[in-house]
Amino acid sequence: MNHIAQTDPDTSILAADPDWWRGAVIYQIYPRSYQDSNGDGIGDLPGIIDRLDHVASLGVDGIWISPFFTSPMLDYGYDVSDYADVDPMFGTLGDFDALVKKAHALGLRVMIDLVLSHTSDQHPWFQESRVNRDNGRADWYVWADAKPDGTPPNNWLSIFGGSAWEWEGARGQYYLHNFLKEQPDLNFHNVDVQNALLDVARFWLMRGVDGFRLDTVNFYVHDPDLRDNPPLSNEEKASSIAPAVNPYTFQNHVYDKSRPENVDFLMRLREVMDDFQDITSVGEVGDDQKGLEIQAEYTEGTKRLHMCYGFDFLSEPFPTGPRVAEVIERFQRLAPNSWACWAYSNHDVKRHTSRWGLSDAAHRAYLALLLSLRGSVCLYQGEELALAEAEVAFEDLQDPYGIRFWPAFKGRDGCRTPMVWDNAAGGGFSDGKPWLPVAPAHLSQAVAAQERDAGSMLHFYRAMIAYRKTRPELIKGTFAFDVVEDDYLAFTRAFQGRRLHVALNLSAAPRRVAWPEGEWHVDAGAPFEMEGDVLPPWGVVFAQG
Numbered sequence: 001m002n003h004i005a006q007t008d009p010d011t012s013i014l015a016a017d018p019d020w021w022r023g024a025v026i027y028q029i030y031p032r033s034y035q036d037s038n039g040d041g042i043g044d045l046p047g048i049i050d051r052l053d054h055v056a057s058l059g060v061d062g063i064w065i066s067p068f069f070t071s072p073m074l075d076y077g078y079d080v081s082d083y084a085d086v087d088p089m090f091g092t093l094g095d096f097d098a099l100v101k102k103a104h105a106l107g108l109r110v111m112i113d114l115v116l117s118h119t120s121d122q123h124p125w126f127q128e129s130r131v132n133r134d135n136g137r138a139d140w141y142v143w144a145d146a147k148p149d150g151t152p153p154n155n156w157l158s159i160f161g162g163s164a165w166e167w168e169g170a171r172g173q174y175y176l177h178n179f180l181k182e183q184p185d186l187n188f189h190n191v192d193v194q195n196a197l198l199d200v201a202r203f204w205l206m207r208g209v210d211g212f213r214l215d216t217v218n219f220y221v222h223d224p225d226l227r228d229n230p231p232l233s234n235e236e237k238a239s240s241i242a243p244a245v246n247p248y249t250f251q252n253h254v255y256d257k258s259r260p261e262n263v264d265f266l267m268r269l270r271e272v273m274d275d276f277q278d279i280t281s282v283g284e285v286g287d288d289q290k291g292l293e294i295q296a297e298y299t300e301g302t303k304r305l306h307m308c309y310g311f312d313f314l315s316e317p318f319p320t321g322p323r324v325a326e327v328i329e330r331f332q333r334l335a336p337n338s339w340a341c342w343a344y345s346n347h348d349v350k351r352h353t354s355r356w357g358l359s360d361a362a363h364r365a366y367l368a369l370l371l372s373l374r375g376s377v378c379l380y381q382g383e384e385l386a387l388a389e390a391e392v393a394f395e396d397l398q399d400p401y402g403i404r405f406w407p408a409f410k411g412r413d414g415c416r417t418p419m420v421w422d423n424a425a426g427g428g429f430s431d432g433k434p435w436l437p438v439a440p441a442h443l444s445q446a447v448a449a450q451e452r453d454a455g456s457m458l459h460f461y462r463a464m465i466a467y468r469k470t471r472p473e474l475i476k477g478t479f480a481f482d483v484v485e486d487d488y489l490a491f492t493r494a495f496q497g498r499r500l501h502v503a504l505n506l507s508a509a510p511r512r513v514a515w516p517e518g519e520w521h522v523d524a525g526a527p528f529e530m531e532g533d534v535l536p537p538w539g540v541v542f543a544q545g
Contacts, residue, residue, distance in 0.1 A: 012104035014278075021211065021280035021306055022339055023475030024061035025377045025465055026111065030347045031068050031090055032076060033418045034381060036430035043418070043429070045091035049099050051421075052106055054447065058384060059465040062109030064213045064282075066347055068096070069115075072122050072182070075400065077113075078215060079120035079183050083200040093207075100208045109210035111280070116197050117219040118183045125196075126184050130168050130175070140193050141184045142176035142222055143168075155228045156256045157248045161404045164256065178219055178256065180400060188221045194265055198272050205276045212273075217283030217308070218294050221262045223255035230254065232289075240288045241311040243409035249288075258287050258294055266304045282307040282341045282376070292327070296335030307376055309341040314349045318356050319366070321506060325484040328373065332479070340375035345383050351415050354389035361538035364460055365504055368528070368540040371468045372493070372502045374479035381419055382442075384461040385450060390417040390439035398436060420446040463527035470525060471542070473500040483514050490514060492545075499545040505535040513541060520545045 014020075035047030045068060055063060067077030068090040077087070086093055103110045119126055129137040144153040144165070152165035152174050158181075165174040166181040176185040186193050201212065229251040232240075240249035266283075273279040283305045285294045291310035298305045312327045313319060331340055344352035344366065353363055363386050370377055392413045397403050402411015413436055420442045421428030427438040427446060450456035468474045477495035484490075487507035493500045501520055505511040513533045520543040522530070528540045535541060 013107055014104055014109065016278060018278050020061065020109065020278060021376060023376055024109075024280075025059070025371070025379065025468070026062045026064050026109075026282075026341075027055050027058065027060045028064045028066065028346055028378055028380045029055075030066045030381060030416055032435060033416050033429070035419065035421070036432065036434070039431040040089070041430050041432040041434045042089050044089065045086065045095040045099050049095070049102055051419075052099075052102055052108065056106040056108055058379075058462055059469065060108070060379065062111060062210060063103060064111040064378065065113065067113045067115055067215075072120055074120070074182050075180055076398070078115050079118075079122075079180065080115050081120040081122040081124075084203050097207060104208070109278075109280075110208070111211040111213055111282070112204060112209050113215055114201065114204075114212045115215040116186070116200070117216045118177065118179065118185045121182045121184055125186075131170055133171055133173070139190050140187055142187050143171065143173045144176070144226055145173055154226045154255075155251070156226075157229075157251060159242065159246070159248050160401055161246065161248075176222065176256075178216070185219075185222070188261075188265055189224055194268060198268060201269060201272050205273070205279065210278060211280035211282070211306075214281060214283040214305070216257075216286060217266075217298065217305070218258045218262060218285050218287055219256075220265055221259040222257070223259060225255075227255045229256060236289065241286065241315050242288075243405060245405050245408040252289060253287070258290070263297065263304065266298060270303055270305065280306045282309060282378075284308075285310045292331050292334055295331070295340065296338055299335060299338035299340075301337075307339050307341040309343055309378065311349070313342060313344055313370075314346065314352075316355060319369075320486050321484045321489040322486065324369070324489060325481055328479070329481070332374075340373075341378060342370060342373050342375050343378040343380070344370060345380040345415065346378065347380065347416055348412055349415065351380075351383070351387060351389045353386055358386075359508075359538070360386065360457065362506075363457065364464075365506060365538040365540055367461065367464055368502075369489070369504055371464055372474055372491075374477070374493070379461075380415075384458050385420070385442075385445045385447065386457040387420075387439075387442055387445060389414040390437075390442065392417065392436065396437055417442070422446050422448040460527060467526050467542075471500055471523075472496070473498055482516050487511070488514075490516075492516065501541075501543045501545055503535065503541045503543075505537065505539045508537045510537060511535045511539070515543075516545070518545050 032043045034043040035051045036043050037046040069080045070082035070085045070087045071077050071079050100110050125137050125140050129140045152163050156164040158164045160179050177183050232252050237249050242249045285291050285308050295308035298308050399411035399413045417436045418429035418434045418438050423443040423446050450458035473493035473495040477493040480492050482490040490503040503513050523542040526542040
C-alpha cells in the first residue's frame with residue numbers, strides 16, 4: 001500500500017466487546033448526499049463529521065459509510081481506482097481519521113464499504129493487466145478469448161445491461177464486467193489478487209475501522225470453465241430482484257457468481273479481521289434463486305462472515321405476515337447458528353415508504369417489526385424522517401443503471417437525493433447546486449422541523465431504538481412465531497429466562513390481541529398505546545411474561 005496509517009491516540013468511549021454487532025443497529029450514510037461542507041454540491045467526510053451528533057442522537061450503534069475511495073465516479077464510488085486513499089471530492093485520509101475519532105468519541109462504531117469484486121478500469125492494476133498477456137498482472141482480471149466467430153466467450157450478462165464481456169484490442173481478448181464495462185472483475189482464482197485485497201482490508205483496519213460492509217460479496221469468484229448460465233422459467237423470472245425490463249433476469253446465475261470457492265476467500269478475510277479487536281462484517285448477497293442459502297453458507301460457524309443480508313425485505317413484495325414468516329423461518333431453518341442482518345431501504349432500492357405505500361402509522365409498525373426481528377438492523381439515511389422516493393427528472397439523472405433502462409426503470413437516484421436538514425431551498429445540505437436535486441416534497445420532513453414536533457417520525461425512531469436497548473430479548477433473544485396471518489403477526493422473544501411477546505396489527509382496522517397462554521403484562525415503556533386487549537390500526541404491543 002502507498003499510505004501509512006495514522007497513529008494518533010483514539011479518544012474512544014467504546015468498551016471492548018467482540019460481540020457488539022449482534023443485535024446492533026447500523027446507520028448507513030451515502031456520503032455524496034449527506035452533508036456538503038465546501039459548497040461544491042457533493043457531500044463529503046467533513047460534512048459527515050458535522051452531522052455525527054444527529055446520528056448519535058438516534059441511539060444507533062454504528063455507521064456504515066458507502067465508498068469514498070478515489071474513483072472516476074462512473075458508478076459513484078463503486079468503481080475504485082485507489083483502495084488506499086480518499087477521493088479529493090470527499091476529503092483526505094486525515095478527514096477520515098478525524099471522522100473515526102469523533103465517531104468513537106460519540107460511541108459509534110465505523111464500518112466502511114469494501115468493493116472487492118471489481119475495480120475501476122482506471123485502477124493501476126487494470127491499466128497494467130490490459131496491455132498484453134504476459135505482464136506481471138496479466139492474470140489479475142478475468143480475461144478470455146473470443147469464440148471462433150468473434151463473439152464473447154459465453155452468455156453471461158451485465159446487471160447494467162448487455163453482455164458482461166468487453167473487448168480489449170491490445171490483448172485481443174474479452175474481459176469480464178458484471179456491472180459497467182468500466183468496472184472489470186478481478187480474478188479471485190489468482191492468489192496474488194486475494195493477497196492484495198487482504199492488504200486493503202488490513203490498511204483500513206489499521207486506521208481504526210470497526211468492520212466492513214462487503215459489496216456484492218457473492219460475485220467474487222467465477223466459474224473458471226466459463227460455462228453458459230441456464231435460462232430461468234417465467235415463474236422464476238417473476239421473483240427476480242432486478243427490474244423485469246433487464247434481460248439479466250432471464251438467467252439462472254449459477255456460473256458467473258455464488259460459486260462454492262468463494263467461501264475459501266471469505267475464510268482468509270475472516271482470519272485478517274480476527275487479528276484486530278472487535279471487528280465485524282456484513283456481506284451483501286444478491287441472488288434471486290438461493291439468497292438465503294448463500295447467506296447461511298457464508299455465515300456458518302466462526303470462521304466466515306459475521307453477518308449477511310439479502311434482498312428479501314429490500315424487494316417489491318409487500319411484507320405481509322406470511323411473507324415475513326416465510327423469510328424468517330427459512331433463515332432459521334437454513335442457518336440456526338448464524339446471525340442475520342435485516343434492512344428495508346438502502347442506496348440501491350426504492351425507499352420502502354414508497355415501495356410499499358406506507359402511511360405514517362404503517363411505517364411505525366414496520367419499524368417496530370424490523371427492530372424486533374432476531375438479527376442486526378441497517379437503517380438508511382432519511383429513513384428516520386420517513387422520506388419517500390424522490391421524483392428525479394430524466395435530465396437530472398446521474399445513475400447509469402437508470403439512464404440505461406429509463407423509463408421502465410428509473411434507477412437508484414430517487415433514493416439518493418440529498419438529506420434534508422432544514423426547509424430552506426437546498427434543505428441545509430449544500431450552499432451550492434446539489435449533485436442531485438433536493439426533493440421539494442422532502443423539505444417539510446426535514447430534521448429541524450421534526451425536532452420541533454414531539455410526535456414526529458424522527459422522535460419515534462429514537463424512542464423505538466431506545467426501547468430496543470432496554471430489552472435484551474429483542475437484541476439477542478430466541479425467536480418463535482405465535483400467530484401468522486396476512487394482517488397480524490405475533491411472536492415471542494426470550495433471553496436468559498425473560499420473555500417478551502410482540503404482536504403487530506398490520507392493517508388499518510382495530511384488532512384484538514391473541515395472547516399466548518400464561519400471564520402477560522403490557523410493557524408501558526414501549527412507544528405504543530392500546531386500550532384493553534384491542535390494538536388500534538397499525539398498532540403494536542410489547543408484553544412481558
